[in-house]
Amino acid sequence: MNEPATSFARRLLAWWDVNGRKHFPWQRERTPYRVWIAEIMLQQTQVSTVEPYFERFVARFPDVRTLAGADLDEVLHLWSGLGYYARGRNLHRAAGIVMREHGGVFPDTVEAVQALPGIGRSTAAAIVAQGYGRRAAILDANVKRVLARRHSVGGSVASTATLDALWRLADAHTPAERVADYTQAIMDLGATVCVRRRPRCQQCPVHADCQARAARSPERYPERAPRRTRRVERSRFFVVVDPQGACLVEQRPPRGIWGGLWSPPQRGAGEPVDAFLEAAGIAPDLVGQVRAADVFRHGFTHFDLDVEPVYVRLTSRPAQVHETTARWIHPRDHRLGLSKVAARLVADSGDPTG
Template sequence: MSEMPSPVLSAAEFQRRLLAWFDVHGRHDLPWQQERTPYRVWVSEIMLQQTQVATVIPYFERFMARFPTVRELAVAHQDEVLHLWTGLGYYARGRNLHKAAGVLLDEHGGDFPMDAEALAALPGIGRSTAGAIIAQSSGERAVILDGNVKRSLARLHAVEGWPGRPAVERRLWALAEHYTPHERLVDYTQAVMDLGATLCRRGTPECGRCPFADVCLAHARGAERRFPESKPKKSLPTRTTRMLLLRDARGRVLLEQRPASGLWGGLWSLPQFDDEAALTAWLDSHAPGSAIESAGAPFLHVFSHFRLEITPQPARVERLDAVGETRRWYDPENPDAVGLAAPVKSLLTSLAPLALDAPPGPYTHEEIDP
């Protein structure tokens, strides 16, 4: 099998059609398109990974208001960064953004190296994101292949196989390289992403409005939804956990910081236990005299690799000494600026002055952080 299917159009014709469509129908007023800088493009590209534009816009605007430069992001505490990321999901993105800002400040004086290989070496930046930063901020030629572009090219050429497989990805990169122009790189990069995001969508492609409908091989076969092939599915195992909602006399809730890597890495969460016996033993050891209340209704939080069934377990304690560096009291009515795991944030928000109301859930498709 060849590395690249034969292009259905010349590069010049593909670019002409795409840019003509973009000039009329593309997105030209997104926040990160204003005052384009490598920093603003970078933050937007990271936020847009696995996340829709409408969801990203308010997060991006808040993030830019608080961290307008690489330096301000680099010197901030991770808790504040993750606090502004809370609810956006895929929290490794926020941690890597913070780490990369530190590298940029320490090794590059806060500037971005306009070299794809150097950019891709930064935490959380891969080949496509590096290309987007260069093309969008400098106008220099750089190739991108995000999820939207993969889908459009896979359909246009009826590329068989899941794009996560190396051989399939190589073919798609070759096509992306073939079609990428040497001029109007800023517009082309946005246009090729917009095509997949607004027309060549995953479940409901609008082929009647597509500038490539007459040459799209998947459309000719009536098989648009077959391409690209989905990742082979595995059955998701279900794990269970009990989250301790330990409140003191002032109504504050005890939180623990998760380890730096792994599930909800670096975020603040409720103490978690495998079962009721383990939770009770912890209370006896760390908070003697606690009064355990009726457990809340279990709910599901679904990750990419497993489902987590969470049972909220309220309890009361008069006081708890020596909270320590990895534990803190959190006041739901006057919340701290800390990063919270999504179900924890929902549980804390649902706390009435003295009771747990309206349990959250279900949640779906949160990525497991590496």
């Protein structure tokens, strides 16, 4: 590196003292537990979306003990709408491990934090740096962008060689003092100044020696991984509603997309209503009305799901359905975790105009 190791950090901290974001709820009462919850919620999700979820979550589960002792359904209920539900399941599992293996005290080394489910190297470092003030280098998407530009590091960020080079730079720049502020500062710089398109280099505290800026090519860095082709899947969802307005939901398997969440029964595209009813053990004479609503598309990271809603109104509720995990819930009064698609289908069950 062609600058003193502290110079970058010193300029960044001076900039952050004036311009940094300092009012996030997780910056108040900054404990390792609260930093952990925030860091997990912030993965793949915008700050403005996370804030109300964070407030509700820590109000209900103020510490690791409460979270470990909670019902997974309630954890996922508070996660409903935030997406990437494996994060919620892993938080719950990790809280149990912290109770059993760390005596209820959140671990304070990157290695121990990284050993918990759902926590990668950069997130572990962010928790240790911000929760304990211990020196640890982070490398999230914002930091990758800043460092790749500052040092004109080429090569796809998906390649090990590029990542290794960026990790070395991240480590070299991380100061021993004020590491929590520095961690927030470099994330803030990437989020507000060194943004993906049209970075505001004039406002940047390191612009004087930024190599990408000198070459007038900041947007060349970091090089993106080649895009994968996006696939489209299609499923039929049966929204079965009893005469009192209660809706039939079943729990999804613990792993995979929407793992552990509840949803109106999801079946293959075009699954005939008769076949579904027979498999579910719902006698045809209980069915009052069947109505297919418009198909809508839900986007995941790597694929789209086309949802075919079919609303089935019953004249009376069957004694039981052939589905071990099935439950009847009222659309506005339940404590189960629903995916965004399930929440929309259930909410529309009273008036399926979509």
